[in-house]
Amino acid sequence: ISICEANPEPSPLLPKIWSRQAAGFALFDDQQKALELLDQAISAELDEPEWRIQKADLLIQGDRHQAAIASLSNALDLSPGQPALHKKMARVQNQIGASEEAFYHAQEALSEYQDSGSPIEDIEPALALAADLACGTLRTDTAVELLANLAAGSIPLGEKLSEDKINSLCLAAELALDLAQEVKAAEISNLLVSQHADHPRVSALQARILNRQGSLDEARTKYAAAVINWKNTPADERLFNTAMEIALGKTALEIQRWDEAAAHLQHAVDLSPYEKRALYELANGYVILAENRRFFESFKVIHNAPSQIAISSDVYQSFQSCLKALRKLEIEGSVIKKLEARGDAVFAPTQESAENLQALAETSQEKAALIAAFRHSRQKVFASQTALDHINGLGEDPILDAQIALALIKSKPNQAFKAASSALEGAKRTLQTQIPLYFVLQALSAKAVNDLLTAEESMGKALQIWDTEPRWYAMAAEMAFDYEKRVTLYQKAIELEPEYVGHYLALGKQQLNAKQGVTAVKSIDTALSLNPEYVDSWIQRALAKRTLHRMPEALASINEALTLAPEHKEARKTAALLTFENGNYRESERHLVTLLGQEPHDTELLGLFAKTLTAQRQTEEAMRVIDKAISLDEESLELKLQRASMIKQIEGPLAAIDELRIIGSHYPDQYPLIVELVATLAEAGEMDQAIRTAMDVLKNDEIGHTKEQKAHLYLTTGRLLRNTGQLDQAVHHLYKAKNLINPNYEAVLELGRVHHDRRQYNLALEQIQKAIDIEPEEAEGYYQAGKVLKDLKQYSQAEKMLRNASKLAPNDLKIHRQLGVLVTLNLVHGEKRQQVMA
Known part of the structure; x- marks a missing residue:
């Protein structure tokens, strides 16, 4: 330097020497001195881009990206045809969030490398960067074009791909999956797995494909391996960090790792807070999580659903923050509007938010979101009408089919069942992860059309897959x-x-x-x-x-x-029923008048009101009321049976029997009718006819009564037989009742009574003890035991049993009367009181 400076003419070697000297100072972390020397070199040789590039590198190391961009811009002005400069500029612009500028320079770099016939080692990194930045700026069509010919060939055995090419191939496959091109994605995945199966992005890609092929457990294993391998990758060896986090987030969404999905997508934004893709994917991820939460709620899912926070106000605010950031980045208006409308519809479902989405909905997913928005905003008419508008498109998308079924399940059950069946078939092809939901949907729609066999079978299939959902067991019980x-x-x-x-x-x-x-x-x-x-x-x-x-x-x-x-309607209705049955007819009428003022056409209330009027001997008014109820619900067997019961009270059981037989001609073999007819025949003194009627029904196996109904009819018949002294037949029928429903407290206790009547005291006590074991808190068992023990003259034991009964039913007079008799007997027979009370 001293020799060069001593020359009267400036030495052309000085800029190079200053450059080398600057590199030395940079090694010792004296960036300020290094930058001063480079400025000298630039001043001495204004047309040389090399010193400006070196200065930019130093500025990048010091996180002075804006200054680095200025230096690189000057270098590009001096040497515009250098692809390496464009590539470097693209990376720096991307680091400060200038994605559009970054994408421009990445394209320039790739174009110049390709036009100049550069080696593949130069082209692959430029292609990877350009494609990633195309996605980063939401130019997915451009990314697809750039990557179109990437996977045309195969990888020779033993050949290792560059990190850039691996990421490019993964991106191409990820884009194919987003476009539902599973075959193309699988071909690329197979190409990669043959040599790079342990690469975290390859594993994440493979997980998505396995899941779509129905191998959820294997997909989750691959995803877990991808996460671990990514965490173990040293920071300086990681490329395309943001894209990797998005890949993990989207994979987690598809395999229902809900919380992890949100975390990965949020991390992508943390890494690139100004990247359009990262912000969009996070906002879209919020919407998908919220839609899934509401969809799963429709089926009462607890353990496999996204958490409640997915539809919370906090997440809604985060979603809105993403939209605000995207607007600042000047995203195309239609993209933001659709995303915003879908988000508002799921986070804050109202008629207004649903109608806003309706104006924009085009894709099957948007249409499904629209129907869901109407449903969740309680706009049932709009939901069902929208569903009917799309009923002819069944088979396009299982999610849309499912929403159609949910919207129609009450108003149009047959069409809902058709939509549910279509949804299930579609889910088997494309939504293996959520198949249990679609079995439940089929069960619900089958129940709505009274196909209880299909309903029960479908619930069973759902529970075979998700066996930890408690509400599903309750739903299965209902079916x-x-x-x-x-x-x-x-x-x-x-x-x-x-x-x-x-x-x-x-x-x-x-x-x-x-x-x-x-x-x-x-x-x-x-x-x-x-x-x-x-x-x-x-x-x-x-x-x-x-x-x-x-x-x-x-x-x-x-x-x-x-x-x-x-003001609870059901509570007041029940109060009306109980006060009526307790003989407080005025109080019952007071409740009913209040309720009928609110619901004048409620047939159940009208029926009870008719009973109340009958009890108060207002028979003409009572018959007018019950006839009005029947006119409102002409198919109601219950109301017609009530009318027969009222006739029994007004005109006697024989008139009621005639009425019941008329009803029976329209409702043959209906269980409630048979029970009422048998009871009325017995009341009329037609015991033999009552028993024959019940036995005829029990002998007819073609009548489709449930086990519970048959057990109750056997019990009723057994009681009638006992009352007519046909004790052997009574025992036979009561054992039938007991075997059909076991344990059966009433049947076992009645058997005890029959054995008591037959003076088979030990058998009677044995059956009564069984009844007590079944229902130890029921007084009647102890009461019957006391009566048997009294006949056996075991008075002290009988008194103990009756005291137990009186504790359980302190208001039952028959128990107290029998207990008084036993106390007297014990006193007469001189047994010590302390022994009795022990």
Whole structure:
């Protein structure tokens, strides 16, 4: 340097020497001195781009990207045909979020490399960068064109691809998957897996393809390997970090790793906060997660659904922040509008947000989102009409078919079933991950058209795949034919979700319908222990206590419901029923007048009102009311049976029998009709005819009554036979009832009564003890045991049993009368009181 500076003429060697010296200072981290020397070199040799490029490299190392861009721009002005300069400029522009400028320079670099016949080692990195930046600026069509011929050949055995080419091939396959070109994506994947199976982006790609082929478990394994390998890749060896995080995020979405999907997409934005693609994919990911959350909610999914936060206001705000950032980057208006409309429709479903989406919906996914928006905003008419508008396009997309089915399931059940079947077939081809949902959809739509066999089978198939969904066991219970199976399914639901009140309440209702009143009360009481302010539980408890003939407790329960919710329709309706049955007709009428003022055409209320009027001997008004109810619902067997019951009260059982036989000509072999006819014949003193009628039905195997109904009819027949002294026949029928539904408290207890009548005291006590074991909290078993023990003259034991009964039913007068007799007998026979009370 000293020699050169001593020359009277400036030495041409000085700029090169300063350049070398600057490189030395840079090695020792003295960037300021290095930059000063390079400025000297540039000043001395203004037309030389090399010093400006070297200066840009130093500025990039110091994160002074804007200054580096200025230096590179000057270099490009001096040497515009250098592809390496364009490539370097593209990378720097991309780092500061100037994606458009970056893409321009990447294209220039690639074009110049290709035009000049540069070696593949130069072209591959330029192509990878240009294609990635095309996607980064949402120019997916351009990216597809750039990568069109990339996978034309095969990879020779043993040849390793460059990192750039691997990423380019992965991007080409990812774009193919986004366009539903699974075959093309699989061909590229197979090409890559043959030599680079452990590459994280290749593994992520393979996971998406495996999932679409129906191999979910294997897909999840590949995805997990991709995540681990990516984490273990040193930072300086990572290329296309943002694209990799997006690839992982989209894979996680497809294999239902919901939380991980959101995390990867958010990380992509953290890496490239100004990249259009990253922001768009995050916003779109939010929408997909929210749509899936609402879709899964439609099927009561808990464990396999995205978390509740997916539709929270916080996530909605994050979505809106993404849109705001995209607007600043001047994204094409239609892209933003569609994304915004779809987001608003799922995060804040209203009629307005649904109509905004309706104006833009074109694709099958957008149409599905539109129907869902109408459904979730409770616009049922618009939802069903939109579904009908697209019913002729079934088979295009299983998600659209599913939304059509959900929208029509109540109003047009036959068309809903058709749509659900189409959705299931489509899901088998393209949505293997979510097939259980589509089995449930088929079950729900089959139930709506009364195809209970298909409903039960479909629920079973869904539970074979997702066996940890508690609400599905409850749904399956509603569709099961067999009572024991329904109970087992509810118990499984309770096992999986023990804190959920609904399972206990639903089980209690089933037990109540099966005349298992005591067990029903236990289930309902468990529900109340979990939530003592749940009105429906108090209503069901009142009804259960009613079946057990514990009217004071039933009334106390319904009063508790009314205290919690004075305007609750079902609570007031139940109160009207219970007060009527308790003989308080005025109070019942007061409840009913209030309810009918709100619902004047409610046939159930009209029917109960007619009963109340009949009880108050207002027979003409009562008949007018029941006839009005029947005119509103001409197909209701229940209302017609009630009319017959009213005739029985007004004109006597013989007139009611004639009415029942007329009804029977229109409703042959209907279980409620048969039970009412048998009971009315018995009341009329036609015991033999009542027994024959019941036996004729029981002998006819072609009548499709349920096991519970047949068991109850055997029980009823057994009681009639006992009352007429036909004790052997009674035993036979009661054992039939017991074998059909086991345990069967009522049948076992009635067997005890029959054996008692036959003076088979040991057999009687054996059956009564079994009844007590089944329902230890039911007073009747102890009462019957006390009567048998009294006949055996075991007075002290009889008194113990009756005291147990009186504790369980303190208001039952017959128990107290019998207990008084036993106390007297014990006193007469001189037994010590302390022994009796022990």
